[in-house]
Amino acid sequence: MRARWSLNARAAALGLFVTALLLGPAAAASATAPVTLGTGYVLDDVGVLTSDEISAAEADLAEFREESGLDLWVVFVDEFTDPSSSADWANQTALDNGLGPTQYLLAVATESRQFYLSGDSAGPVTDEHLGAIEQNATQPALADDNWLGAIDATAAGLGEAIGITTDGGTDGGGTDGGATSGGSSGFLPLLAVGAVVVAGFVLVGWVLLRKRKRPTGAGVEAPVVSTEELERQASAALVATDDAITTSTQELGFARAQFGDEATAEFEDALARARAAMTEAFGLQQSLDDEKPDTDASARAAYSRILELCAAANADLDAKAAAFDELRQLERNAPEALVRVEDERTKAAAAIEAADAALATLGTRYAPEAFATVADNPDQARARLEFATEQLAEAQRDVGAGRGGEAAIGIRAAEDAVDQARLLEKAIDDLTTNLAEGERQAAALVSELETDLATAASLPDPDGRIAAATLATRRGLDEARKLLVSPSRPLAALEALRAANEQIDAVIAGVRDAQARDERARQQLAQAMLQAQAQISAADDYITSRRGAVGATARTRLAEARASLAGAQQLQATDAAAALGQAGRAAQLAAEATSAAQRDVGAFDGGGLGGGFGGGSGSNSGSGMLGAMLGGVVLNSLLGGGGSRSSGGFGGLGGLGGFGGSSRGGSSRGGSFGGGRARPASFGGGGTRGRRGGGRF
Template sequence: MRRVLTAVLGAAVVAGLVILGVIGTGVAEASPPLRAADQITDQADALGGEEAQVREALDQLRADEGTQLFVVFVSSFDGLDGQSWADQSAQQSQLGSRDVLFAVAVDDRVYGLSVDQDYPLSDEELSDLLVNDVEPQLSEQDWAGAAIALARGLDGGGSGSSGVPIALLLGGAVLAGGGYLVYRRRKQARTESGDSGRAPGQPRRSSSGEAHADPHADLPTQQLTFQASSALIDLDDAVQTSAQELTFAQGQFGDEAVTGFQEALAASRAELGQAFALRQQLDDEVPEAEPAQRRLLTEILRLCQSADQRLDAQSEAFDRLRDLDHTAPQVLEGLAPEVDRVQARLPQEEQRLTALQGRYAATALSAIADDVEQARALLDNARKELDEARAALQSPTPSAAVVSLRTAEDATAQADQLLDGIWRLETELAEAGAALIAARLETEKDLAEARALLTPGDSSGLASMVARAETALAAADAAVAATPEGLPDPLTALRQLTEADLALDGALGSAREARAQADQIERRLDQAMVTAQSSLAAAEDFITTRRGVVGSQARTRLAEGQRHLDRAVSLATTDPAGALREAQHADALGQQALHYARSDVDLGASNTGMGRGGYGNRGGMRGRGYGRGGGPDLG
């Protein structure tokens, strides 16, 4: 299994390159992960006339150390982060334990380094090499120099430096003075780094020299980030579990008996939403100064502790209500038929999924592709737990049945939720297909109006919006057309049309009367609501049923997406335009949540480290870097 380090130029460096005229305004040509057939792959023509010098360094490394270094230069990583791109390319190339892949997207300003878990250099040694030898060359756009520096460093000739402190935080670490993070799996051993020369326990000070009233002054910011992220994950899991427990209790005792628990859960869920909103603020593209970061992290911890304490305060009474130690036989008797009911759904939902796979593109069904398989596995586990509960009830320690019953309840509820997701997506795809007709007509109508309004030398941006809408129309037609090359994806097509038409509407806004514009936006709002609800529902199902390995990024996007969707609903009648923006934002966050959740699940399955970070100047950069994973050697 491979461990990967990635980097992204920080905002300050990018701003400097814009001033120097280095970064152009064109769109980079995207390259998907590839199979490296040669040790040098230069699709971006980055090496120019220096390929021979690079190859000489690679040959020398191979002769001295037995290491094959594969260097890949492309324009863009096709929307992937450097970690994913480098690791996928390494896997496609079937690299061995002594092989290294170094990938650079010269226009994206991103790089990734993929090495095997068993590669002889340590994380610290690789970190020193990248910080001291490779990144300075990348910052100067000396692509050949970066490859040569890496080869020489792996060959033992790098400048390096010793004692670079590493501080582990949520699954990773920040290199002191560096611009990237070294990520590892959650719950690995953690080491703390220094904090800008501040001794542990010494309070941070503002620029005026006054100490802040920081309740966590004894913790470095990285460790505080870890604690806040861990608290978010733990609370999200607790809320999800409590909701399932409450559902079973409602079915057993009725709503009146669990009113207090419902209120406590609702209040804790609200505080969880506030905490996720703060986490999103920390994760957005606008960086906060360290004092502001610490205040937000402290508030996240406060909210999580408050919500958790509220749930804990109810847990004893809740356990007395359910009293599984004494009611286990009755619960077992009622749970077995519930497992049978959900099990009986499997053939129908499997047929439904097969039919959907014959009608729609894989991209449209990616969120539910393995739902039947997952549901079946959950139900098998539930039956196993029921058998163990029966055996425990006949044993000298019948209380052991409680754990098995709770596990069986949870597995059954998750399986039912997964199967619900299949028919729900079927409905949403059908609704998207129907909405496409109206969406296309609206876009064509707007295009006709926009074309009529275009004048020679137009500087309003209308021409570019017309081009975008025309492209979206063509893409939507391709996405909904069943051809020998592919099946339709109505939700993607509807999303493309809605986004392009919204941009076109913006350019046409000054030419339309307010009422007509409001009517059109309201129609688009219905379309955006369909895609947003689908994205969030798919992400929620995915995260809820795999929450054991899903981290805070996916959960934060999901919580924020639901908040924006709720906001869209509340604005729908009073501010349709604002509601539309909220719905589209919710849709984007839902897609991001599913992306991050999938990455976390893949990480948990492969024990592959992940991250992304920056190269270039050290100032003002944040990111993630590389980590170790375990698993088979792909080479």
Template sequence: MTSKLSRSVVLLLAALGVVALVAGPAAAQAPERLATQVTDQAGVLSDRGGVDAALAELQRRTGIQLFVVMVDSFDGTPAQQWTDETARLSDLGNRDALLAVATTDRAYAYSFPEDSRISDRELSEVAANDIEPALSRSDWSGAVIAGARGYTDAAAGSSSFGWIFLVLGIIVVVVLVLMWLRKRRSASHTRPGSAGTPPAAPAGPTTEELTARANALLIELDDDLRAGERELALAAAQYGAEATAPFQAALESARQDVAEAFRLRMTLDEVPGPDVTQRRDTLTRIIALCEGADARLDAESEAFDRLRDLEGRAAEATTEIDQRRAAIEAALPTTEATAKQLAAAYSGGTITAITANADQARERLAFADAALIRARQALAGPGTPTTSGSGVPGGGPAEAALAVRAAEQAVDQAGQLVGAVDRAAADLPAARAAADSLINEITGEIAAGRAALTGNAVAPAGLTAAITGGEQALAEVRAALSADRPDPVGAVARLQTADAALDAALAEARDVAERLAHDRSLLAQELPVARAEVAATNDFITTRRGAVRSEARATLSEAVRHLSVAESVAATDPATALAEARQARRLAANAGRSADLDVQRWGGGSGFGGGHQSGFDAGAFAGAVLGGILSGGGRSHGGWNGGGFGGSASRGRRTSSSGGGGGRRGGGGRF
């Protein structure tokens, strides 16, 4: 059984930019061509003179023209997507940059050309140190001015050291030439095989090669764990927990190692980053953890495959999977209606994540239907006519098992996509209720804070600022929640930030028992929101893992770790649990945004197109590739061969790819 067609199909689909998934709902303030360098639709730039002067100085000293746009809301469209589309519509060139801010959403993003003299790290530092602090104070003009000055200093600093790098480069070249000449003279006095210094051992892999290897293993093992968890659940339901216990133990051990590897991977992106030696040691440790987890899973894979014995029960499994497929298909109209109702009632990242779920589920089900047809043909034997009347020879039980496995995964993912919509239907009203509860909470804290200010000759540190911030958050959230399509999850996040500031400022006035009860009350609101955020992001990555890179997976892994800590100490240490739950929610939201961008880059904004090939729907193929079903992942069988479904009895390997990209660099976030 070969996998040539498997690789051909995957490469073809990737080359064509198969599908553009998860397109956000249309924004009220949609991206459009900018007419001027500064566009202030929100009417918040009070110091236009200072803004214009800072932008002019940036262009005079660096040649970079920074465009600025201020709007009230991106209305559910991811900030980076909104900004990149505005840059494209405005024909921004390789010396033009764009900073976009949504004042009500409390979100921003920037778009810079690839050939800018400012590095990615410098862009991130300017955002963190100059732009975001001013935005968090609602100092809109100050954010633009500070950002322009930060970019000016970064670009000018790069230029001022150019001559130093040139001199250092010349010195390095001279030293290397001298070392080469010395080595050559030494070699001329020593014949091969004679006594003397033995030849040096070959150099190890470069840091770039180690990085590529580590990233590829992280993605491969993460996919293996996700596929293994689903297969284990199915097998445990059929055979019982005792029969699947060895694979359960191997899976849990591997999961812990991969979680640690993801944590180490995140340390490589910290600012300041590790030195070269430490980076290489960390990458080597990541590779060792992944290879160890891989070996443990391999040791159990053969026994687990025998347990499933799809070849022996392919006919029975085909009937079972077809029944599940039909049940999910029957539920799709309700799912689609629910998603449309939610999109009409709410906005924000939760809506963006589920907008295309019904269509994606249809693609998975179409793929499963085609796979089941192929399985029946394979079981019927050579020369069996297809539904169209052509004589495609069947491939026997082995090929039927491969088709059944692919169909099983596709149906399982379709169920996850449908379940994500149902979960959103429960989570969004719950978030709205949590927002109302937090509004009452903050209102009471503001009153308590004002009483503390009145009753104390010396006010607690930061209390006045916390009260002002709380009042501003209440005003913004009340306005946002009164909109036609509010974002209750975003509102909860905004209120939680204000609530945390008030909590810290009022801590001195509360006794231990009161603080404990207060933390438990907040934790009861925060934990469900954090669980929902982590679960939604996990569903999104699992069902689109063919496009998601290591960064989003690593961030989600950290979110899961923080959530686990929060749940483990919730009963004994609610303050720590509250902090961990908040961190889990923030990381999961970041992972979701990163994964969403990966999917958009992978899709490239173009559809796969209509039509069928060899009886299979093109959109179904696209969904299968995006879902990781045709990616070569998984621990037993999968893929397509020249006669239909193919693959090897041993576990396949995936070649990592960074996906789309091209043209511009971006960044940003919430404030």
């Protein structure tokens, strides 16, 4: 972008110039609440820019809008207050001023050295890109007190994110760290001899500015999005919204335990609506993933509907985010919350030895494949608790210093990490129970199959169909028996037995009357339901505790597995045969979900903080922060990362583009990010302004 003067920019410069002359040093701002944006793009409440620099920035940002269709507002204040969080302050300012999806706000607190780039995830620049812009463009310039350079670098980054290359912008590098040269005293003679002339220019400028139409995103024709880009956006939306629902569910559990069901009913209702929207969205994604080919038009319609559903789910959660924060009041109750979470962390740490012992017992009875989803759970739990310990220590320092908002960040992050550690520990016990029950039911099914084979042998077989089915069933039965020999794989054996059972049932069904067939299906249904529930539980625990690495494919399969199991449960009393088919589909989809999730975790690189996790092998649990990122306690994009997602269908973590609500939703709370300080999500949507970035400079 080239620095150039427009008539409006000249008028704005004159107005600001005279204001600075008249107010002088007394114009220094105090801690500032969210502000009302003026008619220009730059609001400098602390005087870090000269009038020439403001004019140049205004002209550049106007040109930037012409080139890109994006608006960038920039606000300089001394400190953020009401709220004190840089993210919440910037997001609230954007919301108060009605900024839309193509409109961005860079907020800078020059005294407290904080900043945040606020953008709506419904817009064209993803959260991942916004985080990269903050860290790679905005922050370096701010660190040098190069205020004008920060504006130019931020605009250039936004342009590059949507494929627009600007032509250089203002000469930000030419500023001397943002300090004004000469100050107002150099212009005092002008004020003394030409006050009337200057006042006349101010009046003209004010009239011109009043006539200027405020830039908005309206009327900017959006480029046609390719089907591939729609697919990427839908995949990212599914992941982010599913994470938002998971986090909101977890946070609601904390609140329900503290305040009871009645106080949290409105949040449960919002979650129920969000889950219903996501059930439809995952169903659409599953239909796109199946073997039936889709036309380009039908695929685009489905992806667009997924984005709409994700936006609706986020909007429902976002609408309750502020009320939820008010209910919990972590900022005001930080000391008490700190004690409570520390007690929970101690209990979770004490339970790790029992988890180690339970895992060792599994290793003596079952093949490694049977418990692969929990093989590294104790190590992962330790990583989460290490992270929780760090966050609680920092929160304790914040409480001592009277920084309730900062303390709330650490408390929330620690609380989430401790809860995930408990989930990881419990998953071992749950799998132990399911494997034992699987062994029992597999043994019963072996006996039933032997009876079926004997029945088939007594039937007439004029065309050899029964003999062929009997042979295939016998092979399946023999394979299942091998899987039941120690070290066994009971759930895999159940799957082999179920498949064998379908084969033999198909050939003898014709000689059974309807009542006998229904009774037979009822007998098989209990086993099929157990297998489906066990595999769904294992997949759910695995994905939830490693959701920072798991993409849309695994989540889609898991959601469809849950839906199929729910269908089986609804049908079991009226149509056992149909319920049996639904239960079998649920088990198959859950197994696919686990495999896809393990591939994603194996490819997870933690944004460069550590190597892959080996798909659940337990070979590399990572540091506390890396474990927190893997578990989704904090977002990888906050660290400028981009851990890979293999089956998820979108590049990098934190890619929240293409959807979102209108409020700050699950935005990060308070303070700066650095030195291990987490920005955990809270109750609220996965899109919207927030959930990422910012920091200190």
